[in-house]
Amino acid sequence: MESCYGTRSFPQLIDLPGAWHGNQFSDESEYVYNLSSHEVEEIENALCHFKALGLDGGLICRQNFPLPTVGKSLDLIRLDVHEGKGFGLVRGINPLDYSAEDLTMMYLGVQSYIANLRGRQDEKGNMLVHVVADNSSNLSSQHHRHSTSEITFHNEESGDIVSWLTRSTAASGGRCIIASGYAVYNILNRHHPASIRQLSQPKWVFAKPLFFYHRNRIMLNFGRVPLIGNAIHPRPAHLPRISMKQFEALEDIERAARKVQLEIETKPGDIHFINNLFILHKRDSFKNGYGVGEKRHLVRMRLRDDGLGWNLPESLRKEWADAFGAGLDKLWHVDPMPEGYFPLRSYPN
Incomplete structure (x- = not known):
């Protein structure tokens, strides 16, 4: 069972590699793995091998996407994401060199070495979520996934690992910003213990803790908008409002995360992996351009690994079962679909 804050089991301090502060990374080589030309060629050869099998792209796995050299480095990233600092980035694939289908299959091949299970991201079974700006309606333009505004720190609804492929970047802005939930916990435990108490109690609208x-x-699992709403996604009147103490706890998370955040300049072709159970993420505002490759386009996936996946609290297991359960419908849209809109989370918002 998960514990509530104040019991003896809660740690006073988390002293692990994952409790990092962004300023401790003096060089991006500490978290970016740069593929050599030979390693990119190995990935291309693995793609050819897989395509010769005549299988659907959703069936890509380590066994049918052989990476004898790159795979060893990806295994180290896999371990680091699950049990180390909680994130990693693979760089060196040029999206302009491949069709959307081939690029997507290369992405699936690389990420199959980090986690072997892929999760549905909505009730329709969408496996690939396209994060692109969309100002076609007021609703779309204010949705986290389709807006150009800065968003606050959060976790995804499900998935031990969140991954995204950058197909193209904005003309300016749109950096990936992450923060260690362990470091946030240490700050709150030292300076705002009352907020930890609020966050760890199952007294939120969906009767589960956030910490x-x-x-x-x-572990952390929360999104701010489903809890407090905004102008476009107001909370339904029949739902209880969060208390002032709960709101202050959310503010404390945001402030602490900003203190320890790491900003990552993303390049086209980058493949990010973050541990969704203790790494918070957000992005800054951005502005798209008009030229080729000047419109921000990410392809996001939610992942879990049979071997290194964490044992989950009871409160999170239904969301994971809905995402990773066997026999569920799956949809694979290589490019954005106009009808692909779906809510931020299954919770009302």
Whole structure:
């Protein structure tokens, strides 16, 4: 069972590689793996091998996408994402060199070495979520996934690992910004213990905590908009409002995360992996251009690994079952679909 803050099991301090502050990374080589030309060629050869099998792209796995050299480095990233600093980035694939289909399959091949299970991201079964600006309606333009505005720190609704492929970047802005939930916990535990108490109690609108302590691990799972709403996604009147203490706890998370954040300049072709159970993420505002490759386009996936996946608190298991359960419908849209809009989370917002 997950514990509530104040019990003896909650740690006073998390002293692990994952409790980092952004300023400790003096060089991006500490978290970016740059593929050599030979390694890119190996990925291309693996793609050819897989395509010769005549299988659907959703069936790509380590066994049918052989990476004898690159795979060893990806195994280290896999371990680091699950049990180390909680994130990693693979760089060196040029999206302009491939069709959308081939680029997507290369992405699936690389990420199959980080986690072997892929999750549905909505009730329709969409496996690939296209994060692109969309100002076609007021609703779309204010949705986190389709707006150009800065968004606050959050976790995705499900998935041990969140991954995204950058197909193209904006003309300016749109940086990936992450923060260690362990470092946030340490700050709050020292300076705002009352907020930790609020976050770890199952008194939120969906009757579960936002901070968990389970099997000797601190975990986070929350999004701000579903809890407080905004102008475009107001909370329904029949739902209870969060208390002032709960709101202050959310503010404390945001402030602490900003203190320890790491800003990552993303390049086309970058493949990010972050541990969704203790790494918070956001992006800054951005502005698209008019030229080729000047419109921000990410392809996001939610992942879990049979071997290194964490044991989950009971409160999170339904969301994971809805995402990763066997026999569920799956949709694979290589490019954005006009009808692809779906809510931020399954919780009302």
